[in-house]
Amino acid sequence: MRRYLPFILFILVAFTTSAQQYTLSGRITGQKNEMVPFASVYIRNTTYGTTANEEGHYQLKLSPGTYNVIYRATGYAEQVQKLTIADQPETRDIQLVNEAFKFSQVSDKWKQNMDPGDTIMAKVIARRKQHLEEAGSYSCAVYVKGVQKLLSSPKSLTSKAVRQALDLDSNGRGILYQTEILSNLNVALPNKMHEVTIASKQSGINTAFDYSKASDLQVNFYNDVFKINGLSTRAYLSPIGTDAARHYDYRLVGSTVQNGLTVDKIEVIPKRENGQYFQGNMYIVEGDWRIYSVDLMLTNKHASLNLVDTLKISQQYIPITDSVWMPSAVQINFKGSVLGFKFGGYYQGIYNNYKINPAYPKGYFNGEILKIDTAANLKTAAYWNATRPLPLTRQETRDYQKKDSIAAYQKTDAYLDSIQHTKNNINYFTYTIFGYRASNRAETDSLYIFPFLQTFYYNTVEGFGINAKVRYSHKIDDLHSYSITPALRYGFANKLFSANVHAEYLNDPFHNQKSYIEFGSDVLDLNNVGTRSRYFNTLSTILYENNYVKYYRSQYGGFGFQRELKNGILWSAALQYASRTQMYNNAFGHVVDVKNKEFTSNNPLAPPGTPADDRSFLFPKNQALTFATSVAFTFDQQYVTRPTGKFNLPSKYPTLTVNYRKGIKSAFGSDVDYDFASVDVSQSNIRIGLSGFSSFKLTGGDFFRNNNLYYMDYYHYLGNQGTTFDPTYIGSFHFLPFYTYSTNGAFFEAHYQHNFAGSLLNKIPFIRKLKLEEVIGANYLTTKGNPNYKEFYVGIQRLIFRVDYGISYAGDKKYIQGIRIFYGLR
Structure with a gap:
């Protein structure tokens, strides 16, 4: 009971605190009563705020007191409302006025032979590195909301059953996927990051791309270039990058005064129509020459995006201290179409409770960039209703309710029994290429049959052959599992039967630990690194008389072990005993008789022109006891910790691997005697x-x-x-x-x-x-x-x-x- 006391105390404190807070809510519209989606709402002189949803509705929980609330959206004049929260919820609808940017305020400040926008942006670029590094480290709370929608679909391709399965209306519209994340984000420049996800919620099927952690939305235009995950292999040049003036023109649209600051609206215009460039507007604080807000976009037509046709990035910065500004909100909005299906959606990030240069303990940034709390996926609807800063729209609420009900039903015995047979039906086309998998309804036991392309083969040593191979896997719990892979092989030309078993046990996914044992007999490639797959070797042998792969027979037994000794240091070792025998060609069939082409000997060292039925000596029958070990050092290894284990990510630095292999002479009759490194x-x-x-x-x-x-x-x-x-x-x-x-x-x-x-x-x-x-x-x-x-x-x-x-x-x-x-x- 004692170990739960801190948790219970935390809940009580949180409940008491929330009981003293009341909700400020309302709707934000423009001059023509149009909704203003995703407008920023935050408390002046704090780092606490939220944004409105797609329909302009917002909500903000506040303790009793008097506040200056700032309402801010791109294209509209910033509005400050002074209001008092007493002992009940407060509703405040806001109508924003279109921003009036006046050119005359700054027209006499700049050189006459260039657009003022060029001069303004030159000053911003000159201070880019200063603003990039002005907060050496920081922490904040982040909320991420993502929605993917089907905006329309061709009726000829959308049956009633499909519309019902995806919960689409009669016009083929509906929400396909929703995700929400609540995280604590900690950053130390230049590249240290640690995020803890305390709550996570997904609903539906992700059909496009996904930002599954708050750090995925770290869109920082103070960097020279950045890559947008999931949408392109290319990097894109920031309009304020070091070399940006060579690739962009800048036009001053006008200036305005916001909260005592002069803000310049700059139109960003790529010098080339097509390339790795943004277009749109940036808003710059005069004097400080820093970003006030961003409204930029990429298009498939000009920027060669994948999956989507347009990608719009909006960002709002707020002052944290007199000299440090940070993003309060970032939004990525996208649209696209595939085969007549039009889709769109957004990812919205809200940043709260910034702390600049906090005192991190030594060793805090240890490579773990994301840790997902064990209870993150278990939060209730009541929890989310009480904590999410971005109110759901009516459509989003309905979608959650329906899909949560469906998800609950899909866990019942009646449903699992009804789909068990259908789920395990075999599709012969996919089996041919990818294999076939069947499992029990709890997914704890599964059977995988290897693809047809790997099962039936032809080569000049065995002729036509069968390599029947299956893998049985059993999940003991989230941290322990094992698999057993037996294989039977038979060559019809040499009438040789082989059988072997490989068994693997995974018991510590937090250290990538696994062990295996294997034994039996097999026909192996003389090149142990690998040459051509059985599928391609079969085609090249039968159709073109190119018997590229050379074989030998091995009767063997061995075991191995792998474990991550420390983050970034992976050790593995294996001991194997084998009896090896040379093999010869026995079959010479082909479909097409290729002119001036003959099969080659199974001895890879035989000189050119040696007949295919060659029986020349390559090696005598021998026994080999070998020990192999390796240590891989991945520098600055970053990883994600989930409740089910540790998952390493690609490093920004090289991986160094040291290998050693020893042939042990005399032990158990072993003939080999060598050392290799x-x-x-x-x-x-x-x-x-x-x-x-x-x-x-x-x-x-x-x-x-x-x-x-x-x-x-x-x-x-x-x-x-x-x-x-x-x-x-x-x-x-x-x-x-x-x-x-x-x-x-x-x-x-x-x-x-x-x-x-x-x-x-x-x-x-x-x-x-x-x-x-x-x-x-x-x-x-x-x-x-x-x-x-x-x-x-x-x-x-x-x-x-x-x-x-x-x-x-x-x-x-x-x-x-x-x-x-x-x-x-x-």
Whole structure:
């Protein structure tokens, strides 16, 4: 009972405090009685406030007293109302007046040979860094509200059943998704952040993009560039970025006086019609030369957005101290259309109770950027009604009520029983590519059948074959689970049967801890890094007589373990014993007899021209006991802590991985005797201003003792043969043969790739509509026997599709050149 006393005390204090507060509410309209959505409402000389909802309604809880309440919206004159809260709720409807910006007030202040807006913005840009860093650290409470709506839909594609399922009206309109978040946000410049989500609520189906934490709405125009998550791979240039004057023109619309401050309205005009630029208006405080508010937008037509057609960003700043201003509200409004379905919505952030330069304890910013309270998703409707600062509209309230009722019904035994059979029905098309999954109604037990494309295959060693593989998973609780994956394999040409089992146990998701055990027999690739999937090898073998993959047989047993020793330090280790046997070609079937083309030997080191039925010696039957371990250091590792575990996020810094592998001689008859070590450094998605992002990987290693090892023990590379390739991993080659360069000595490989994210092709009319991304890259490898292998390539990419053209050199001689294609399948 004692451990619950602090919580009970907190509830009592909160209840007592809320009991002394009363609600100030009303509706905000314009001069023509039109609603003014999302207007800011806050108490002067405080950092406490709210915004109105889509219909102009607002609510603010206040203790008894007298207040100066500021009502503020872009395009309207700021209004201050003095009111007194006694012992009952207060209603105050507000009618805002259109703002009158007068040019004459400032027309004589600036140089005659340029627009005053250019001079004003030059002063803002000069103070950009000062305003960016004026609050070294801060904390605040953040409320985020998101709504996604279907605005209209074609009747031919929207049946009655679909309208009922999505709760749409007769015109195909309705709310698809709602989300609310209450968080405490803590920030220390330049890049430290820690957020605690104390309440979270979702309803419906997210069909577009989602800002699932308050930090996602940290839209700061004092930064030079920033990326809008989920909508583009490109970065966009702030109108007050260091280099902004080269890309924007600025026009002074006029000036006005707000709360004793002269505020200039500046129209932001991109110099080029298409590019990574905003358009709209910024409002600047004269003298301080800082942002007062922002009303900017991006369009798909000019800025190559994904998913949406227009994106509007509105932001209001308020003074926290005499020298520090911070956002009081930010809104992202979007609209788009897909196949005749028109959608739109918004994400609204409200910031309260700022504290500037609070005293954070040592070690407070430890990489955990978000922690979700264990009870965050359990808050009741009464809790939200009492705490949300943004009142719900009638439509939003109705949507919550209906979907909450549906969600409650979907947890009943009657519903779960009724959908169990339907949920587990098999779709043969999706099974062919993605596999089939069935589960019990509680989702604690599931069975996954691997795809048809991985089950039936053909190769020259086994002929046609079956690799029947399933995975059974059981969830013990939120923190413990295990899976068992048995596989049966049979080759019809060599009449060889294999069977193996892999079992994995996850028991500490807060430290990424898992262990596994495996044993059995299998037919494996001689290149342990991987070559072509069974699907692509089957196609290339049957259709083109390219039997690229070379196999051997292994009877093995082993176990492994992984754990994060400390945030950013991941350790893994494995011990395996195997009996390995060389295999030979037994089948030579093909659909098309390709002229001047023959199958190759299953010995990858056999010289060119060796017949396909070659039985040349590659290695004797051997036994190998091997130990492998690695430690990965991710610098400044950031992560999210959920009630179900720790989830690491990509780091802004490289990851360093140290690997060691040992062949243990004599133990249990083991024949191998070697020591191998390597180090690699890698990083992905390094943002390079407006010019896209880069990725790289560097790896070097050596067998510093190689008394006895066999071909499968060599260090192998992720090469590529054939027209298709897999560009999703930065450490792969475009043209390197799978086996030729494998080594038992020292090596060094380097990979670099840059994605321009459309910043070049966007300058070409018509081409820009395709939203293509330009890619360039280079790969390098040197070993003792094969020095200075190089590749250079260029490519274009759109979503999962990519086409590259490249050329490779072996030493100083041109080796291979050609086109490589990727279309989502590996």
